[in-house]
Amino acid sequence: MNFQTILEDIVATLQPELGAAGTVASYIPALACVDPRQLGIALHTCRGEEAAAGDSATPFSIQSVSKLFTLTLAMQRVGDALWERIGREPSGNPFNSLVQLENEQGKPRNPFINAGAIAVADRLVTHAGSGEGAKADILALMTSLSGEPIGFDAEVAASEAATGYRNIALANFMKSFGKIDNDVAPVLDTYFNQCAVRMNCRQLARAAGFLCRDGAHPFGGRSDVTNERQTRRINALMLTCGTYDAAGDVAFNIGLPCKSGVGGGIVAVVPDQLTLAVWSPALDATGNSLLGMKALELFVAKTRLSVF
Template sequence: MARRSHKPDLEAILDDIADRMASESERGKVADYIPELAKANLNRFGIAVVPIGGAPVVAGDADEPFSVQSIVKVFTLTLALERVGSGIWARVGREPSGDPFNSIVQLEYEHGIPRNPFINPGAIVVADIILGKREPQAAIEEFVSLCRRFACDESIGIDADVAASEIATGARNRALAHFMAAEGNLKNPVEDVLELYFNQCAVAMSCRQLAMSARFLASAGRLEGDDDPIITAERARRIVALMVTCGLYDASGEFAFRVGIPAKSGVGGGILGVVPGRASIAAWCPGLDEKGNSLLAARAFEELARATGWSIFGVL
């Protein structure tokens, strides 16, 4: 990755980005198919950067918790890889889908094997792996503890209202899960798997907490101050690679082209980014574009990459 000769003034850069995002009139639309997410305020915007070995730098509403939704799939994949290693790839692929994140079309053609772990059916298979033979509540508690450890913050938890809203309106995810179960790619009862999946997606974090939680991916699997790595450097690299190719659903290629930072989005309006060897990043604004990604968070990432030269493909 190309490097600039000066250390970027992150505080000034983030303040400038937050000011410009506050003045944007085009802000996207909230994800109203999950009723609780439809209540989000479109005027909110936050951004946080955690440099390796440094303190968080934040601007805007960076300490406002929001529903991380599919961003959590980065952490569920981390846990599943620790559970079953490369065995996961017998049940879920590693290729971009080119279809919406909740599409059933490819599952039919590919006999219940999802294209990648970041689309909904892939994340449901990952939840099945994490669940093992346990009760859902035990797996939920374990996962929340993991998020708290990653972020060094015991206040992180599940937004119960969002979880209930997803459970009440999750017909399409149930259809995906039942189809995969029929094809033999779920080992636990569908409702148990979905209870874990819906609660994982309902974890609430702020930009500061989310950026903190991904530091280990920017540091080749290690948390600063921990003797033992969270995950091997090889697995961290593979997760980051999937973020590049699959992290923003069928807009992943465009995001890589325009921004060049490995990232994962969620319909709660957040985007989590990782610059290997440099920093972890989170930006949030609830309004989504037509692909289901935050309109202004994506613009903020593009401006940040341009100001810092942090694209993995070289200076923009």
């Protein structure tokens, strides 16, 4: 299968739609000025082959796609004890909902909604001994997985911290229920910075490569990132919870485990085959990349690759 031609065809097909619909995540000031007329796509196969098209080399804020990697890090560090305070069910509510959190006494429904990711950040801070240590661990993982130096976008992190009132409320709310161990400030600083990780599609497809290799490192010859059981569970959570409250539609229309972010990025996994990263900043009503989802639908239609 000629993946390079397929990716180029997808970009060419969607090119006329760039900027025609959807809106960027304007509630984060640093993302409000991103040009929506961009589309990148890249893949990394189990055998290490790569293909890319469009704006695949343009870096962007990965936002909630980072939750996939902090979850991975927490599973490495904490193991099954992680699930004592975090659920594994789809939320059916917006990713920043306070109502559900109150009803469930401060226990987030899953690790991919904001409350769940903040709870994961708390575990990372505990393990590292500080927020700075947790942030260093996150960057070390991302750099190892992508094979290139990865950093935080300081402007985006500061913008999130200055306007992230609901996330601040979520963290304090969980703290009031005894579900957060550390001071709220370093936990939120870790969370805001993880969302501000800056990568491009090529790097992101590469970094997620362990998810199509039963947890083996994307570059081989190194220690496994996760074991086979953990990898299966991460993929399952991506399929059921990875695209906010649109997970059912994504499973129906695309049929791949996906994790999206309001920066416009989406990672998708074809187990035992490849990982795929798409990016287009304009979002639909659920907070998922509008053209990113269309690109994934086209990819599945052209390749017939699906978990179903």
